[in-house]
Amino acid sequence: MESLSLNLALYSPEIILSITLGFVLIVQMISQSRLFTFLTALVGLMVSAGATLAIKSFSPQFFFANQLSHDPFSLFFKLFFIIATFFTFLFSYRSYEIDEERGAEFYLLTLAVTIGMCTLVASINLLTLYLSLELVSIVSYALAGFRKEHPASNEAAIKYLLYGAFASGTMLWGLSLLYGFTGSLNIYSINATLSTASLNPLALYSMVLMVLFGFGFKITSVPFHMWAPDVYHGAPTPTAAFFTVAPKAAGFAIFIRFFYSVFANNSGLPDQWITLPHVDWAFLMAILSAVTMTLGNLSALWQKNAKRMLAYSSIAHAGYMLMGFIVLSKEGLVSILFYLVVYFFMNFGAFFVVGLLANKTKNEDISGFKGLGWTSPLVAFSMAVFLFSLTGIPPFAGFIGKVYLFSALVQKEIYWLLVVAILNTVISLYYYTYIVREMFLVKPVNSDKALVLSPLHVFTLILLVIPTFIFGLYWEPLFKYVSNSLQFIVIP
């Protein structure tokens, strides 16, 4: 009995999210009020975040029969997902793409994805990993097709589904091979068998590649990225913003946990890892990282639609974050986590402004930004901050994130990738500053009116802008928090 209540306590953030999910429906049914439903969802998220902070005092341990792991790493990501969902709900309020009467459905689906992601980052068993990954994916397909009447949204959903199901099917085959070679579903036992038994390198490589298929799909790395521009373009803007941040972070989290626990071993030095003998996936990933950022940035240059441009830019950012993944040291992983937090604020902010603009113009063309700096200075100024931060220009948070990623590379002396990354930053300057130029250097047409903002929108915008500034000037506390979060328990 003692252990059951302990297990339930450690799982409480997800349990509270599930209860919220039910309550959202009930409140919508009884009150028929959009506002009450919205508040119920927000309160549920806040309570869940509180629970995540409260269970921090329990020592790191495995629970639910070694299916899930309670450690600072998973707690960090749970908090991240809950905050990301919170902002998504603020974003969705009064968005023209989410119908008034279907608000409850939107909250329900998004909360289900959040539960999946929270379980995913804690899972240390192939079965739990696969189930939570599918919970994230399958509900995401429905979210991408949320605007049922719109062919664009339908197309986003079917493309997401076909690519996603293919990727997860292939990953499943890789997982079945891992199970077959090691006879266990626990990732630590798998690692123990893989590092002692001398396996055929070809078999090992095929397993690494098949598993990479599933994870690479989630983090939109080349060559598994083809779905991303279409899905982010066709999905409702709040959902697209959510997709570029939360499931991508979940992908990175499970990517780190899985590859560093299964296909790598501690090298003897503290906080340094080495890959399994004969499988140099770090080099493979370095090439993928270089190709991902280059392709993302080059494709973004030609886009006329702001959402599609940001989609390609988010592919490029996945490439930057992969740089921290290949150095096999704690510095690299810390820089990924740090960058994910910074990336959340700036990328979500950029999508938020696109969404605000789309509420007026009903489309997301870049030409809609013309003269925004003259009609709505606050919105245009925030957009400029987000875009400069995404480029990595000094006083903003994106710069610090890039500095940490680059310094991790320098420590391992991988200079060729560093050069590629710096060249890419220069390329990205063009398309980010193009929007800034449209906003401030082009005079508005006389008929243009200022954007109509509700107080909630202004509040959300300021909540997103301030961290983008603060973490560019005073990032020490965040960095400390992130470094302390990088502990997953290793001994089974």
Added chain:
Amino acid sequence: MMFAVDLRHYLVLSAILFVLGIIGILSRKNSVGILMGIELVMNSAGINFVAFSKYVAADLSGQIFALFIFVIAASEVVIALAIILRIYQNKTTVDIEDIKDLKC
């Protein structure tokens, strides 16, 4: 003459199903056809799990995994058919070649 079925036969069967599934995904133009290819891929992994559970692992975890794969495959089909139905209502086609509005 005795003919014993061992692990190798199961693996060959699942490999054939896997490849057929991939071929189906890559060659079909009909989205329901692609979906059937995906089902083949998932269920071939299920065969792998059951076979490995019987011949390699000491426990039943692989067979439990196979049960979960059926459930996941079923729910994926439910979502997929709902989306495909929507597409058919909006565009009166389920051909993947005709669904390409999102281009820049």
